[in-house]
Amino acid sequence: MSSRPLSFTIKHKSTKSRARTGVIKTPHGDIQTPAFVPVGTKATIKGLTPEMVVSLGADCILANTYHLYLQPGHDIIKKHGGLGKFMGWSGPTFTDSGGFQAFSLGVALGKNITKFTSKARPGYDEIAIQKTGHKADPDAPALQPAKVDEQGVMFRSIIDGSAHYFTPTKSIEIQQAIGADIMFAFDECTSPHEPVEYQKRSLDRTHRWAMESLKTHVDNPESFSKQALFGIIQGGRHEELRKESAKIIAEMQYNGVEFDGFGIGGSFAKEDMMTAVAWVNEILPENKPRHLLGIGEPADIVMAVKEGCDTFDCVMPTRNARTGTVFMRDDLAEFGYTNLNMRNAQYVEDMKPIDAQCECYTCKKYTRSYLAHLYRAQEMLAGTLASIHNLQFMIDFVKRLRESIERGEI
RNA sequence: GCGCAGAUGGCGGAGUGGUCAAUCGCAUCUGACUGUAAAUCAGACGCCUUCGGGCUACGUAGGUUCAAAUCCUACUCUGCGCA
Numbered sequence: 001m002s003s004r005p006l007s008f009t010i011k012h013k014s015t016k017s018r019a020r021t022g023v024i025k026t027p028h029g030d031i032q033t034p035a036f037v038p039v040g041t042k043a044t045i046k047g048l049t050p051e052m053v054v055s056l057g058a059d060c061i062l063a064n065t066y067h068l069y070l071q072p073g074h075d076i077i078k079k080h081g082g083l084g085k086f087m088g089w090s091g092p093t094f095t096d097s098g099g100f101q102a103f104s105l106g107v108a109l110g111k112n113i114t115k116f117t118s119k120a121r122p123g124y125d126e127i128a129i130q131k132t133g134h135k136a137d138p139d140a141p142a143l144q145p146a147k148v149d150e151q152g153v154m155f156r157s158i159i160d161g162s163a164h165y166f167t168p169t170k171s172i173e174i175q176q177a178i179g180a181d182i183m184f185a186f187d188e189c190t191s192p193h194e195p196v197e198y199q200k201r202s203l204d205r206t207h208r209w210a211m212e213s214l215k216t217h218v219d220n221p222e223s224f225s226k227q228a229l230f231g232i233i234q235g236g237r238h239e240e241l242r243k244e245s246a247k248i249i250a251e252m253q254y255n256g257v258e259f260d261g262f263g264i265g266g267s268f269a270k271e272d273m274m275t276a277v278a279w280v281n282e283i284l285p286e287n288k289p290r291h292l293l294g295i296g297e298p299a300d301i302v303m304a305v306k307e308g309c310d311t312f313d314c315v316m317p318t319r320n321a322r323t324g325t326v327f328m329r330d331d332l333a334e335f336g337y338t339n340l341n342m343r344n345a346q347y348v349e350d351m352k353p354i355d356a357q358c359e360c361y362t363c364k365k366y367t368r369s370y371l372a373h374l375y376r377a378q379e380m381l382a383g384t385l386a387s388i389h390n391l392q393f394m395i396d397f398v399k400r401l402r403e404s405i406e407r408g409e410i
Numbered sequence: 411g412c413g414c415a416g417a418u419g420g421c422g423g424a425g426u427g428g429u430c431a432a433u434c435g436c437a438u439c440u441g442a443c444u445g446u447a448a449a450u451c452a453g454a455c456g457c458c459u460u461c462g463g464g465c466u467a468c469g470u471a472g473g474u475u476c477a478a479a480u481c482c483u484a485c486u487c488u489g490c491g492c493a
Contacts, residue, residue, distance in 0.1 A: 037445095039445080039446070041445095041446050042446085046446085046448095046449080047449075062445075064445080064446080067446085067447095094445095096445050097445090099445075100445045100446095101445090101446095101447095103445095104445090104446080104447080105447070109447085114443080114444075114446090115444045115445075116444060143447070156447095157447095158447040159447090184445080187445095189445075232445090263445075265445065266445095268444095270444095273444095291445085292445090293445035294444055294445035294446095295444060295445085296444045297444060300444070312444095312445095313444095313445060314444050314445080315443090315444070315445085315446045315448090316443070316444045316446095317444095318446085319443060319444085319446065319448065319449095319450085320443060320444095321449095322448075322449045322450080323442085323443065323448080323449075323450060323451085324449095325442090325443075341440085341441085343439095343440095344439085344440080345438085345439070345440095375449095376437095378449075379449095380449060382449075383449050384449095
């Protein structure tokens with residue numbers, strides 16, 4: 001077998017947990033793990049230039065196949081020479097496959113569930129879901145939900161409502177055009193509200209789609225030589241399904257080629273996530289990187305790292321930044337941080353930085369009062385400054401995590 | 411000075427006899443946000459409450475009516491027009 005464009009080396013293995021530190025080498029640079037991967041869905045970390053993201057210490061970023069396919073179109077990204085050139089980011093890149101949109105724009109559409117849902121809600125095991133409200137344009141006709149069938153997913157465009165059909169092959173072909181270092185197999189992220197029978201059926205389908213993704217990847221020599229592909233484990237909150245999925249994806253091969261790493265996916269009631277991660281990582285081979293998709297809060301990352309996960313992408317730091325919530329270190333808190341809502345009245349005249357312990361540009365230069373003003377005045381710099389801070393916090397957070405693993409503390 | 415129009419909750423502005431503590435927008439307050447339909451969304455927003463309700467309110471003062479933000483009278487103020 002020819003050498004792969006991606007390698008993973010474990011530097012230090014904890015004796016207290018499944019935690020490890022390591023380095024993922026890609027054609028565009030190295031990723032020190034555990035790593036936080038900022039999300040730039042539409043080929044931009046919202047509100048930040050790539051230079052800002054570099055200066056925060058981020059090794060890599062993640063973009064989304066579905067969104068870039070719709071706009072500007074993957075052909076245009078290919079003409080630029082790939083995602084990195086297109087967006088001016090020279091480091092490693094990931095693309096998600098669109099599998100999460102099968103869920104977020106499908107059964108979850110217009111419902112009060114996303115990556116997490118509350119198990120406490122009545123009727124959790126049925127279809128329990130109430131309305132929510134995303135309505136960016138209240139006058140726009142409601143978007144029809146995506147529909148999953150055996151071959152793929154019929155999505156509606158979030159831009160104009162038009163229909164688009166993704167198969168695993170289609171997703172991989174788009175990801176090949178986008179050209180990220182690490183691609184993900186096309187999967188179905190199931191709703192935690194689906195019964196176990198559905199989870200089972202969907203899982204079998206996701207496994208078939210994984211094989212189709214792998215095949216499409218391997219059969220294109222040009223992209224195969226440059227890109228890596230991660231398989232995705234699903235299985236909801238069911239131990240037997242999670243373990244089966246981990247085993248099947250770990251062993252899956254096409255023409256002697258296996259996945260380069262793994263993604264752990266799903267939408268969860270909060271209390272179910274870590275058990276699912278533990279089941280999966282018990283089975284996955286140690287020598288390949290494990291990406292926990294869409295997670296998370298620093299507290300979640302600590303727990304997942306202890307269970308052996310290596311990389312994490314999450315919109316939360318940047319989304320919260322745009323909506324006013326920032327992290328602050330707090331040595332008295334369980335996980336060492338707390339959230340502040342900068343729009344609250346108490347910060348209007350607060351002359352302190354967001355976090356006196358933080359070395360980020362925002363904290364070195366601006367007061368909470370200024371941030372509070374920017375939010376109230378709806379100035380876009382608010383989201384930028386808070387995104388700088390929140391991402392700096394996440395990146396520092398995982399850095400400290402790496403250090404404590406290497407010191408043998410966790 | 412005369413004529414016309416108007417004065418509504420922090421602001422703008424609906425409402426023109428009962429179902430009005432008063433639509434709506436803004437502002438304000440609080441909350442949510444975890445592979446981004448998200449610079450978004452939700453709730454609260456006169457005072458008090460044992461959450462049943464009670465009280466004070468639609469420029470001011472009177473009046474009509476079972477009942478007035480809504481009708482009448484006077485006054486005060488504002489805008490426009492004419493002198």
